[in-house]
Amino acid sequence: MTAQQIIDECKKFSPKTTRIISSITSDDGYPPFPPDPPYPPLSREKLNPPTPSIYVESKKEAFSPELQQFCLSNHIAVIRGLSSVLKLDLGLFSTKTLVESNSDHYIEVRRQFMQPSDENWDPEHRDMVWYCESQRSHTTIARYGHYQALSFSESLKEDKEKNSTTIFRDSDSDSNSTFSKNTKKHKKYSMFKPVKFGTNVDLSDPKKWKIQLQELAKLPPFARVSSAANMLTHVGHTILGMNSVQLYMKVPGCRTPGHQENNNFCSVNINIGPGDCEWFGVAPEYWGVIHHICERNNINYLHGSWWPLLDDLYAENVPVYRFVQKPGDIVWVGAGTVHWVQAIGWCNNIAWNVGPFTSLQYDLAIKRYEWNKHENYKSIVPMINLSWNIARNVKISDKSVFTMMKLTLMRSLKYTIMLTNFIDDIGNEIILRQRDIQEPAHYCVVCDIEVFNILFVKEVDRKHVVHCFYCAQKMNNEFNDFVILKEYKLEELTKVYDNFQLITTASASTNLNNSNNNNQTSTPTTSISNNNSTTTVGGGGITSS
Structure with missing residues (x-):
């Protein structure tokens, strides 16, 4: 269907009586829903699948299409040897170097409680639960670095004291003695000591982190922060932690709760060391099961913080990948894979997202985009803006990817035309305001959905804020209090749409x-x-x- 055919089709509908639909995944506006689990269910023996891993031994292997295909073919994978082969200087991301570089850089801190990775206790330490306890604060890299070093020193001291003390086995003493009871009680509750997790450390500023970011350019294109093969490079502006690098500073017991990446994009995670991390992963086709378990536990899947209990997953026939990420190991998290991570030792990790041009990636991204709208959860990847940018700047030879993107553009264009006709019909003026280069996408101040092209702007507390059509209409049917802007002429969009060809x-x-x-x-x-x-x-x- 050409742009002119879309325009002609829209003219057949009365602007005042036709429902204007903004969905990019359906013509009726209904969102996708969590999927049912695959059928038939797996047997108990298949619920602990081996984690796909590959060892890279040469630079030729590092840049081979086989390595990229290996990652894209798996829900989660471990790449070993790549850091050494490419001579990545991971010391640039060590706590010592970070403190020397930007000691006053502010970071987010999460206060958690140490416990075994396959357990999650309530605050009273009575029952195993899914809710993941965490309290937020902020500090600087220097202060967290001091805490990290102090924690390590205290652990060494404790180990030294334990080694210098005689250890009694249960068989060597009276099991009913006070000593035995106290030892068991101490073992049960000492694990709940608080730990601090330095998370979401922003490394996006090229002035502050020039050397670190340059080092990551050694990676193969499919795993780089910025690459023509990465959809997120085409967003047009920085999305913190997605098309920019974030750092995580850990002590033993620090947890990244269960989640799928924003808009189901893939991610790359490198363990800087010196300690290990333990990972858990679940294939995307089972996220609906986990969503329902969260609901049963009164936890919101998107907004809440949760740590899956393995027995609950196994009871629902959900297979779980479980593996250890050692220093230098790179973990590839495939599109839509559910995962959660716990630090075994003292370590730093760096991570970012990538968007390979595959039909699976794009399909999962737009479906999560629409599901997020249904759940009042912000999609920090503006999929409509991104799709139009790709149409302007990328030529697609994969037919399935092209077909899905073309359909997104068609629905977006139809929405713009129908909305423009509606505004004209009620006698309101639309003012052209061209977008600036690298201007971030706009989001509705009320419902947090992406607002593409036609913006309803209103002054609130001396600030001009953007509303979507639906929220603006709820406030005022005639939009009397709003200035209505458009960022693209219709001719611009129709030209991009028609020129986007397989x-x-x-x-x-x-x-x-x-x-x-x-x-x-x-x-x-x-x-x-x-x-x-x-x-x-x-x-x-x-x-x-």
Whole structure:
């Protein structure tokens, strides 16, 4: 369907009596819902699958398409040896270096309680629960570094004291003695000592963290923070922790509760060390089961903090990956994979998100985008803006990816036309306001959904804030208190829509071969703000033109 055909189709409907639908996944506006578990259920023996892992032994293997395909083919995977092969200087992300570089950099701290990774006790330490206790505060890298070092020193001291004390076995003493009772009681409750987790340390500023960010450019293109092969590079602005790097500073017992990545994007996580981390992962087709278990435990799947109990998952026939990430190991988290992590030792981790151009990734991203709207949860990846940016700057040779993106654009364009016709019909003026380069996407101040192109702006507390059509209409049917802006002319959007075409695999392969002949290990990048620069994606390769 061409843009003109969409315009003609919209003219058939009366603006005042037609429901204006903003969904990008359905024509009726209904959101996708949590999936039922796969059928038939797995047997008990298959509920602990081995974690896919690969050892990279050379730079050639590091940049091979096989490594990328290995990651894309698995829900979660461990890449070992890659850091050494690429000579990544992980010491740049050590606490010592971070303190020396930017000691006053503020970080978020979560106060948690140490306990075994397969247990989660309530605050009274009486029952095992799903709710994950956590209290938030803030500090600086220097202060957390001091805490981290002090925690390590205290642990060494405790170990030394234990080694210098005679250890009695139960068989060597009276099991009913006071000593035995006190020892067991101490063992049960000493694990609940508080620990502090330094989380979401923002490393996005290239001025502050230039050396660190340059080091990560050594990674293969599919795993880089910024790459033409990464959808999130085409957002057009920084999304903290997604298309920028975040650091996590840990002591034993620190937990990252269960979650799927924002909008179901993939993620890359590197353990800086010196200690290990324990990971748990569940394939995306089981997230509906976990969602229902959260509901049974009175926890909101998206807004709440939860730590899955393995026995509950096994009772529902949910298979769980479980493995240890050692220093230098890179964990690839596939699109939509549910995961949770606990530090075994003292360590730092760095992580970011990537969006490979696969049908699975795009499908899961837009479905979560619509589910988030239903659940009043903000999608920090603006999927509509992102899709239009990709249409402007990327040539797609994968037919399934292209078809889904074209459908998103069609629904978005239809919404814009229907909304414009409605506003014109009630006699309101729409003022053109061109978007600035790298201007962030706009979100409704009331419901937090992405507002694309047509903005309803109102002054609140001396600030001009954006509303979506639905929230603005609830406030005033005639929009008398609003200034209505549009960021793109209809002609601009229709041109982008019509020009976004599936390219043949043959031409994509020709471009890819030329690119590979020029530089085997480099990856071309494209600037979102430069409409003359486009990127070809598909057939396992990328190229810029």
